[in-house]
Amino acid sequence: MIRKLLLSALLLGSAPALLAQSPKKPKLLVGIMVDQMRADYLPRFADQMGNDGFKRLLREGFQCRNTHYNYVPTVTGPGHSSVYTGTTPRYHGIVGNSWYDRRLRRDVYCTDDSTVQLVGTPKGMGVSARNQVSTTLGDEMKMVSNGRSKVIALSLKDRASALPAGHMADGAFWFDMNTGDFISSTYYMPALPKWVADFNAQKKADYYRQQTWTPLRGPEAYLNSVADSNSFERIFKGKTVATFPYELSKLAPLNPPPYEMVNISPFGNNLLTDLALEALAHTDLGRDDVPDLLALSYSSPDPVGHTFGPLSKEENDLYLRLDLEIARLLQALDKTVGKGNYTIFLTADHGASEVPRYLARHHAPSGAQSHSTLNKGVADYLNQQLGPGAWIETERNNMYYLNRPLIASRKLELARVQEMLAEYLRNQDGIAQVSTTAQLLASSQTAYLESKLQNGLYYKRFGDVRFELEPGWTWEMGVGATHGSGYAYDSHVPLLWFGAGITPGISYQYHTITDIAPTAAMLVESKLPSACTGQAIPEVLSTAGPKKRR
Structure with missing residues (x-):
């Protein structure tokens, strides 16, 4: 019966009524992950943001407002793996940032690989995605294109680069906190490509390490944050209180490793955007009709959240500044790849709890084991x-x-x-x-x-x-935020879609983070990752007729 209806529709010239038009396939898919970004941050901070960053994504893109992680632990390694494999740790194998190996009788870090060496630095264990037992979106894009798709991943954290990059990437690069350079692994290449070596030679990390972090806007921009001076935040060595300003040049020598203060500040996001713009300018990403993948992970919100907490003025300011970086990235994509030629998804690897001491102070359910x-x-x-x-x-x-x-x-x-x-x-108890x-x-x-x-x-x-x-319980009644649980504050994250194949809209339907990879695979017409258990999001992919607000 269905076949007869379709045939009749085709003969009568009314097939679009039954067959939705395929969305435009992008030349470049850009996956953006923000480390420790809760779903409430965008509505909390949006009023003080500009029009060209997050607000552009919200205005011109599609929002999935009810997206959650569907497993524990909600930490960085499993989060990045789950987004790019479209499945949970049960099938991709990354059960934590590290885990205990019964055979070796010791802990194993999620990207440890003793069969390879680091590139760009003389020290440290080799890094790869070998422990990830499922293919990724990028792996499948490489395979269906006979290797013509290009896959590059960038982050300050090695696990936030290697795991999204997968097993067949053209490059995975991350930040060395000891040298201030971006490095890689022989798993991907024997030596750093010229564009990365040239970027390292600019010593931008040294420039950012000399900056002073002050509030970007006036007091009216921070009304949804607690007072700058409070007892809920970690105090850096070299300061007596956790308040603005933060003079990185003075704090860096006292808070090792040498470039850690760049990481625990908004300037780590600036540094990653700088590298992303170099990748767009000096590689062939998005230059032909074979879809490529650029995986970016902004890591600095995580250490800032751990240090100051979700309600801090510092966290608020970091997102106002990150908004400027998103705008800068969009501007570069418009220029190098072209409007309408790229598609972005933006999400987070986990959320964050409120500061335990804050909860206790305000009589909210909390405790410590x-x-x-x-x-x-x-x-x-x-x-x-x-x-x-x-x-x-x-x-x-x-x-x-x-x-x-x-x-x-x-x-x-x-x-x-x-x-x-x-x-x-x-x-x-607890x-x-x-x-x-x-x-x-x-x-x-x-x-x-x-x-x-x-x-x-x-x-x-x-x-x-x-x-x-229990909800609100942590391992110590400390300062700053933590994460890892299955509760909504750790599992509920933003999910935005923007660009080619996407029409504006909002969905409040429940979706899991494992739905991202199959949705992206449909957009670039790729095979699903090998262990994919997620489902493509129909609200994002349906482009026939005017998009209704949901």
Whole structure:
């Protein structure tokens, strides 16, 4: 019947009524991730922003206002992997920024690769996407184009560059906090390309390290922030209070590594935009009809958030300044690639909690657990129940790894010991949800936290018992923000689409972060990443007829 209707429509010349027109395929896809950007930041800060940055994206693009991470932990490595693979840690394998390796009996960083060497610096472990077991959007673009698509990733963090770049990229570059240069890895190339070497020779990081960070606007621009002087922020060495101004030239020698202060300031965003503009000017990105990918990750909002918190004047000012960088990037894309020839998606790798001390001061639900206290309690309990022994190998990412050889030697059932530990944890203050690996593997969970725990499970890198703290609880009643939970403050992030194939609109439908890669793949007519579990967002892709506000 459907085939007959389509044939009749074609014969009658009314096929557009049944077949939506394909969106324009962009020459360049630009993925922008802002590290630790909560969904509420844009509406909070937009009134004080200009018209050419975020507001242009909002005005001319499509907003998905109800986009969430659908797993835990909500941290940088898994976040970047999930956006570009279109799946959760359960299938791409990046279960944290680092994890415990039972075979090696030590921690493994998410982009560690001992088979390669760094390029552009003499020190450090090699970096690649080898630990990421799914292909990425960029990998698939390379394959379907027989290698003609170009893929380049840039960030201050290595994991925010290598993981989006994937396994076949033409280049992944990140910032060396010790030298002030952008570097790479032999996984991608034997030596830095000329345009990166020339950029490093300009010593722009040295220029930014000499700047003084002062408020960009007058007091009226910061009405949604707490007072500049408060007790919720970390104080840099060399200052007695966490208040403006921040003279980076004086603070940098006292707060190592040498270029860390560039990172913990808006000037890290300036530096990344500078490099992105060099990439647009000196590579062939977006120069032909084969779609390319430029993956950018603005890292500085994360250390600024960790240092000062979401309600700080510093965080507010950083986003007003980031707005100028987005405008600068859009202007460069218009000039080098051309309006209507590129498509942007902008999102974040996670959100952030409020500062624990702020919550406590205002009687909001909050609290703090202690790693040392909880770990000692666990060890004492298992010794009482099972006899003396080192029953726990380690605790990482809210997961306990049991000593499985010891359990086997004592002829104990692993599942029984897991459940014994889980039952103890369920009775501890501040713990909301506890699941054993066996439970997560055996059932299909639909409850809020349980499903997120299950989506974060990659068995080879997972512990025996995984738990989640109560809302508002952290590991210490400290200053600055943190993140990593499955709650809305960590999972709810912005998602904006702009450019070729996108018409203006807003959707309030629930979407997950894993929907980005399949949507982008449809726009560039690429194959989906190998482990993709997300669904293309129809509101973004539907371009037939006038776009309605949703």
